[in-house]
Amino acid sequence: MTTTALFWVGLALIQRVSSTAVTCFDGYYITGRGGCSACPAGTYSGANAASCSSCPANTFSAGTAPRCTACPSGTVSNPGSASCTLQNTCSPGAYFDGRGCSACPVNTYSGPVATLCVACPDEQVSGVGSSSCHACASGTHYDSGACVIDAVTCSPGQFVNNNACYDCAANTHSMDGFSCVACPDAQVSDAGSSSCHACDSGTHYDSGSCVVDTPTCTPGQYPLNGECSSCAANTYSTDGTECIPCPSSEVSDPASSECHACADGTHYDADSATCIVDPPICPAGTYLNGDTCTLCAAGSYSGDGATQCEECPAGQFSWEGASACCSCCSGFYSDHPGASTCAHSGPTCPDVGGANPSSLNSQSTPRRRAVQCRFGQRSCPVYGISADGRGYIRGSECVDVRTDLESCGGCVADDPPLGARNADGGRDCSAIPHTGRVACRGGACVIESCASGFTPSxxxxxxxxxSASDALHRLLNFRSVMKFYIVVALALINAATASVVPVVRAGTDGMTAGVEELRREPGTGPDWRREPGTGPDWRREPGTGPDWRREPGTSPDWRREPGTSPDWRREPGTSPDWRREPGTGPDWRREAADV
Structure with a gap:
């Protein structure tokens, strides 16, 4: 190994040993070269820190700080600050200049905690330290950032504003034309007034105005504009202070002190809030049409108080103004509701009325004879009873219903109880109980006298x-006499009649007799009460009665004498009641020459 290589190896070993041996204190941090460096202001660090940390808000550090220090009271700081500054607590009209609060200058203003002041809007001013700006007061005007006194002169009752004149408001006044002053207590003024005044007589002061005094009014009136006025219709006043609406369904006239219900014969109408006259109660045969009674049309009928007419059912008919419908007679029919007449069913119809005259078609053809009646007479049916108990028409007979005692006013084929009038208008006058003398005149029964103990109604x-006791006595005596005459009449009729064989039964007294079927054959019946001219009862024979007061032509009772009575309903040929006059009525069913 060369000397150079050994040098570098040794240097590296020395640096390694040196770096592992460095220790940094608080407020310092270890650099990349293995040394320690101080933390700057606004930061801090602990021992052997690799880096420095920033101080949080409202704290500070001067440098090489192991920690940050909190700002003193009244001061604040931003994060990483080296020092704290004063806190902005300025009031409106001041601003914070960094050292403290300063007042806003003239013609500026500020709100709370402001850092600067804001200039006033055009033609408005403010003083030093103002929190707002304002326009110039009355009597002054804006000029170059200041308010100066107006030069204009206004009249009394006016004030100056921006070099112009304006009227004073109501309840204020102006004597100098410069400014308006409020009126004294209990005094008033109109707009533009130069003075105030108290309320006039008849009025009083109330909440800044003069109010008309309330007059004392009588019942049925109320105060209005200082005078008494009458209450309107359907209102009332009991004390003269106010008008109150009438209770439901009651009315009143104007100026009333009370309300009342509608009078008898009237009723309350909610739409008009008035009492209106009740509609009439229409009699039978009419109906209410608006506010008048109108006759029911033919084919309909009505009872009392009807508001509409009802149609007659099938099998019945009616004329105009009918209070009830009549059943179709034998040989006639109506097959639809609302009929005013009945149709002829033909010569083979055995049924008695009804909508269907063929309900007994299975019965054999009845024996009938054609009857041609003289003028003034009516063809009335004669009924019989078949072997199986069913009724049928045996024939017809001509009857003058104007004078016939048993069919007075119309055909009487059956026996109505107690002489009652049947649907055809006919009546058996001889069957009226307790009569003494009775006749049929003009189609109506005329009771000329009554039995002892009875009197005409x-x-x-x-x-x-x-008299009850006298009537009972006469009834018992009458029955005894009648029993004798019946026996005599039966014997006479039995001898004179060849077409009918009577069956006579002998009783214990040997004086009773009966017949099987004599009631329906004209001229053959044992009932002498029904055979004109054959009865033993002299009280029923015209011209033979002892009661001269009841003899035609001699009676002073002109109401009973034909031709002298003003009662046209009883006079044949003069009555407008065509239903009573044979040959004149529209009832074609009854005028049958071919029934």
Missing amino acids: EDGEACIAS
């Missing part, structure tokens, strides 16, 4: 008991 339609 007010409407002349029935006999009512005048």
Whole structure:
């Protein structure tokens, strides 16, 4: 090995030994050459540190520091600072200059903790240390960064602003035309006033204005603008202070002290808030149409108080103004609702009314004879009973329904109870109970006298008991006499009738008799009460009664005498009631010459 090589090997060994032996103190750090170097200000380090660390905020170090020192109270520092500075705690109107707080100069301003002041806006000024700027006061104007007194002169009631005149506000005044002053207590002024004044008589001061005194008003009135005014309709006032709306469904006139319900015959209308007249209660046969009653049309009917008419069902019909629908009579039908007439069903119809006259088509063709009735008479059906118990039309007979006692006013083929009127308008006058003498005049039953103990009713339609005990006595006596006459009549009819064979039954007294089927054959019935001119009851025979007061032409009761009565409803040929006049009515069903 050469001398040179040995030198370099030895030098390397010396450097290695030297580097492992270096030790650096706090505030120093080890350099790359194996030496120690001091940490600069604002940093610190521990022993044998490889590098220095920066001081955090609000701390500092002067250099070669093993640690950073906290800033004293009232001072602050940024990270890595070598010293602390004073803290900015300046108030509005001042700014921080690094050493402390200084006031803002004229025509500038600042907020809190400011580091500089801001110049005032145009035509505004501020004093030293101001936190805001302002315009020039009244009576002055802005000029070159300062407010100077205005040179203009304003009139009383005005003030100067920016070298111009303005009116003083309400409740202020100006006597010198320079500035406005508030009015004294309890005084007022209008805008632009040079003085203030107290409130006028009839008014009083209230919150900066004069208010009209409240007058004392009577019930039904209320105060308005210092005067009493009447309450409007449907309002009321009990004490004269205010108007109150009426309760629901009540009304009032103007200037009312109370409300009231609608009077009888009227009702409350919510739309108009008034009482309006009740609509009329229409009688049967009419309906309410607006505020009037109108007749029901033919084919319909109505009861009392109806607002509309109902259609007649199929099998029935009605005329105009009907209160009920009538069933179609035998041989006629209506197959749709609302019929005003019934159609003829043909000569083979055995049914009695109804919508379908062929419901008994299985029955054999009835025996009927054509009847041609004289003028003024009506062809009425005569019914029989078949072997199987069903009713059928045996024939017809001509009846003058204007005078016939048993079919008065219309055909009576059945036996209505107690002489009641049937749907055709017919009535069996002889069946009215307790009559003494009765007749059929003009198609209406006329009770001329009643049995003892009974008296005609007010409407002349029935006999009512005048004494209960007397009526009972007369009834028992009448039944005994009738039993005798029935037996005699049966014997007479049995001898005179060849077409019908009566079946006579002998009783224990040998005086009773009956018949199988005589009730429906005209002129053959044992019921003498139904055979005109054959009854033993002289009270029913015109011209034979002892009651002269009831004899036609002699009675003073003109209401019962044909041709003298003002009651046109009873006079044949004069009555407008066409339903009663044979040959004049539109009821073609009843005027049947070919039934």
